[in-house]
Amino acid sequence: WNGSAFVVFQTILTHGPQDWEWFNIDGNNYLAVANHETSGGNTDIESIIYQWNGSAFSVFQTIPT
Numbered sequence: 515w516n517g518s519a520f521v522v523f524q525t526i527l528t529h530g531p532q533d534w535e536w537f538n539i540d541g542n543n544y545l546a547v548a549n550h551e552t553s554g555g556n557t558d559i560e561s562i563i564y565q566w567n568g569s570a571f572s573v574f575q576t577i578p579t
Contacts, residue, residue, distance in 0.1 A: 524570050529559050545571050549579050 515521065530550035537544050543566035551557045561579045564571035 526564070526571065529553075542566070544574065 533548040535546045545564045560576040563575040565574035
């Protein structure tokens with residue numbers, strides 16, 4: 515937020531995301547992205563859990579979708 519509009523902070527690659535969920539465990543912040551399919555229709559992909567490292571979200575764990 516620059517005082518009048520949102521500005522891009524971080525870009526996260528997704529593949530047909532069905533849901534985004536933020537959660538906190540023991541003071542650690544996470545963002546889970548439930549991917550569904552690529553633009554080519556491939557559903558053999560992974561969903562990703564990102565962990566906040568203090569300045570950005572980084573990949574913490576991948577889960578077969």
